[in-house]
């Protein structure tokens with residue numbers, strides 16, 4: 480489903496001047512299409528779906544390097560850096576003079592979103608309804624992305640939005656390290672300190688979301704990106720983690736950012752009912768159709784932590800119904816020899832996260848206070864080069880905000896908590912919901928998101944399984 484993160488920085492060779500807008504599509508103010516769409520107040524580049532659809536015909540047929548470029552107005556796509564089930568993600572630059580820092584653009588083909596809806600909607604009342612529901616999904620993703628990333632470094636920053644006849648374009652901060660998933664593949668598994676470094680930052684991000692009344696619902700290593708820090712594999716071996724430094728990171732992983740809000744949801748009463756997520760990381764209550772809450776994210780954190788520490792996910796079965804049975808019973812093991820050297824503190828944290836009963840499961844504050852999470856092995860080894868050096872600071876791999884994750888945690892949380900709009904005074908979100916009501920057609924409840932069982936890239940698992948087999 481995802482391509483590896485290959486940051487190819489070559490400029491695309493466009494054969495036309497894409498700074499020149501297509502004729503006949505601008506209004507007097509220079510805005511593309513008619514103003515007044517409900518996106519306009521939320522997103523400066525907002526466009527109305529129907530008006531845009533007609534405009535597609537004005538585009539000259541040009542051989543762009545990427546077809547997604549042809550209808551994109553303000554950015555030039557440079558290279559493809561990722562792919563989701565229904566989208567392609569590109570490295571791009573703003574061509575309107577609003578900054579030269581490269582950004583990431585997720586181009587979602589509308590048709591694929593509509594087809595996905597058709598597959599899962601049992602009784603669609605026609606195209607319009609499907610379009611509206613898809614649009615609602617996208618609005619939801621953008622609004623949540625925009626809200627949560629405003630005041631926290633642990634999310635990819637939301638930057639902009641464009642809509643054309645064929646695509647939704649979501650513009651966000653470009654994170655250059657790649658996915659944590661690929662790091663697990665590269666290193667096979669992480670030291671406990673590096674696992675703490677990653678999962679603490681995920682927990683801070685989740686705390687931020689939960690405080691805003693938003694549940695992410697798709698926490699997995701593929702949705703965790705990182706800013707790189709210099710990496711020197713032990714003895715030149717790139718598959719061995721280097722020294723971990725508190726406040727800096729290790730294994731080439733610095734700041735960690737949570738992304739992909741496609742399944743995120745604002746839940747007012749702390750509960751939600753729509754089954755969704757990536758199967759291996761989904762909590763048992765989802766399969767049991769019970770009401771579930773913010774605690775599903777805690778299960779996701781548990782699955783990620785387990786995977787970071789041993790290199791394979793806690794639940795894996797090719798057969799989906801067997802997988803569901805295993806998850807429902809919380810049937811996982813700390814298999815020897817993989818878990819022999821992993822501390823009881825780490826196992827204890829996982830046991831509390833992978834607790835089948837959501838009422839007994841850790842909530843985000845319980846996890847942030849977990850003793851294992853709040854201790855670092857490197858602090859107990861006097862000879863190790865634990866802290867950031869001048870070199871780290873000079874080469875930018877030192878992140879002041881996380882100078883000492885151990886103590887910065889509470890300070891960071893406090894800072895974030897102070898800037899989070901409280902549930903009741905989140906006018907932006909309320910506004911979005913109000914605007915949603917203006918959608919044509921009726922909105923008939925939530926979509927059932929399909930489970931995506933994708934272990935194609937889980938070479939981690941295969942590698943571990945092979946090793947187990949030959950052990």
Ligand SMILES: Nc1ncnc2c1ncn2[C@@H]1O[C@H](COP(=O)(O)OP(=O)(O)OP(=O)(O)O)[C@@H](O)[C@H]1O
Nearest residue numbers: 561562563564565566568583635651652653654739
């Ligand atoms: N801001 C970003 N910076 C760098 N890479 C990114 C960024 N956003 C996305 N990517 C890359 O593109 C991939 C796909 O993005 P994303 O997960 O948002 O797409 P999706 O269609 O929602 O995927 P999925 O099918 O998992 O839901 C990511 O896994 C990541 O490798």
